[in-house]
Amino acid sequence: MSTEGETSLDKLIITGQRRLTGHVEVSGAKNSAVALIPATLLAEGQSVIENVPRIRDVEIYMDILQGMGVKTWWAGEKTLAVDPSGLNGTKAPYDLCKKMRASYYLMGVLLGRFGRGEVAFPGGCDIGSRPIDQHVKGFQQLGATIAIQRGIVTLSAPNGLAGSCIYLDVVSVGATINIMLAAVLTPGTTVIENAAKEPHVVDLANFLNAMGANVKGAGTDVIKIHGVNKLHGTTYSVIPDQIEAGTLMIAAAATQGDVVLENVIPKHLDPITAKLREMGAEIDEDGDQIRIRVEGPLRAVNIKTLPYPGFPTDVQQPMTSLLSTARGTSLVTESIWEGRFKFVDELKRMGANIKVEGRTAIIEGVPSLSGAPVRATDLRAGAALVVAGLMAEGETEVSGVEHIDRGYETLEAKLRHLGAEIRREQEN
Numbered sequence: 001m002s003t004e005g006e007t008s009l010d011k012l013i014i015t016g017q018r019r020l021t022g023h024v025e026v027s028g029a030k031n032s033a034v035a036l037i038p039a040t041l042l043a044e045g046q047s048v049i050e051n052v053p054r055i056r057d058v059e060i061y062m063d064i065l066q067g068m069g070v071k072t073w074w075a076g077e078k079t080l081a082v083d084p085s086g087l088n089g090t091k092a093p094y095d096l097c098k099k100m101r102a103s104y105y106l107m108g109v110l111l112g113r114f115g116r117g118e119v120a121f122p123g124g125c126d127i128g129s130r131p132i133d134q135h136v137k138g139f140q141q142l143g144a145t146i147a148i149q150r151g152i153v154t155l156s157a158p159n160g161l162a163g164s165c166i167y168l169d170v171v172s173v174g175a176t177i178n179i180m181l182a183a184v185l186t187p188g189t190t191v192i193e194n195a196a197k198e199p200h201v202v203d204l205a206n207f208l209n210a211m212g213a214n215v216k217g218a219g220t221d222v223i224k225i226h227g228v229n230k231l232h233g234t235t236y237s238v239i240p241d242q243i244e245a246g247t248l249m250i251a252a253a254a255t256q257g258d259v260v261l262e263n264v265i266p267k268h269l270d271p272i273t274a275k276l277r278e279m280g281a282e283i284d285e286d287g288d289q290i291r292i293r294v295e296g297p298l299r300a301v302n303i304k305t306l307p308y309p310g311f312p313t314d315v316q317q318p319m320t321s322l323l324s325t326a327r328g329t330s331l332v333t334e335s336i337w338e339g340r341f342k343f344v345d346e347l348k349r350m351g352a353n354i355k356v357e358g359r360t361a362i363i364e365g366v367p368s369l370s371g372a373p374v375r376a377t378d379l380r381a382g383a384a385l386v387v388a389g390l391m392a393e394g395e396t397e398v399s400g401v402e403h404i405d406r407g408y409e410t411l412e413a414k415l416r417h418l419g420a421e422i423r424r425e426q427e428n
């Protein structure tokens with residue numbers, strides 16, 4: 001695997017039009033893991049997190065914590081242990097923080113636990129402007145002072161923190177999580193209104209409650225947090241990855257496949273399932289499994305990305321690949337990240353007929369795509385190009401694989417297991 005920012009040496013070579021069949025296990029959720037890992041620092045004792053995906057973003061987080069004196073180690077294949085007792089300061093290392101967005105959760109954690117912190121302004125996927133004004137507003141309403149200088153966010157609370165009512169102007173997953181992290185140890189009651197309802201917001205609330213916090217209402221748009229004095233370490237299992245599951249469902253549909261996904265929460269997949277059914281896929285849910293079958297051509301549909309329980313922006317790009325060969329005209333509106341249609345130019349090189357007007361892509365379904373060398377410029381764009389490669393006639397070379405490695409655990413091995421012809425090679 002390569003580190004974001006370093007030159008990738010890997011590319012994926014896909015020979016398309018191989019039907020995917022069989023069973024595949026979905027990994028633990030990336031976006032949940034990267035919130036739970038820093039949350040462990042809110043306790044003095046050791047925590048154990050199970051079902052953690054072995055992805056680059058998790059490795060970067062482990063490196064960040066180790067740089068702060070925290071011991072992290074794999075206690076099992078997917079079990080991560082964190083012992084924060086050696087935490088030696090409130091500064092998060094800049095070189096690592098700039099590599100991943102979720103490093104900004106250390107702002108809430110350090111502020112909540114120590115009343116101060118210094119964290120580099122976060123990096124992450126280039127998918128559009130990514131402001132943190134709602135995080136800052138939330139911290140300020142708890143009583144913090146925030147200064148942003150030379151790429152470093154410095155947080156302090158000269159007069160201490162106190163619970164408060166915070167109304168988010170936009171539904172933000174990151175701000176909701178960061179305010180929760182800051183508020184669990186803050187005296188008094190904090191109310192977050194217009195909170196994000198994503199599954200990983202609920203997962204974090206459950207994790208914090210398992211550590212002794214008092215968080216209520218996660219999964220609705222009002223979250224109430226009663227501050228407690230102390231949290232303790234705990235053992236907890238990460239929820240399945242909604243986005244990886246959605247990507248694999250789309251990959252199955254893209255190859256007229258018949259695939260059973262194991263270790264999923266079907267409810268989390270409702271917005272994706274509904275659209276795939278509308279396109280003509282047959283989908284059956286059974287406990288923690290979901291089966292998707294496609295026979296014959298798929299129909300065009302219209303999609304608008306929205307906060308949960310709407311259609312997830314993180315699945316928009318793979319879905320756009322799939323729609324590029326659906327019968328008819330699809331309209332896809334991206335309402336969260338304006339940069340998430342940049343990859344459409346790569347799809348066009350494979351023969352897709354897509355016009356982007358502002359935040360909407362107009363997709364005229366073509367009979368098939370043809371393999372080509374393409375480059376991933378962000379995580380989900382990478383997954384989308386893999387889906388396109390699986391559908392295309394001939395060979396597709398996807399470069400920029402370091403983006404995929406940040407968030408998908410062994411994607412090509414899972415696809416190969418299902419019958420895809422896909423291999424990893426070093427780029428020249």
Ligand code: EPZ
Binds near residue numbers: 101125170196335336
């Ligand atoms: C989280 O990003 C996810 N990342 C993203 O996953 C996901 O695309 C996004 O939520 C939306 O679901 C993690 O969980 C680590 P937001 P986040 O704050 O928290 C605006 C992936 O591929 N906004 O919910 O950064 C913002 O511009 C990714 O796995 C403000 O205006 O997203 C956007 O339009 C990448 N001010 C909207 O809100 C703020 O202070 C939603 O952003 C914060 C956000």
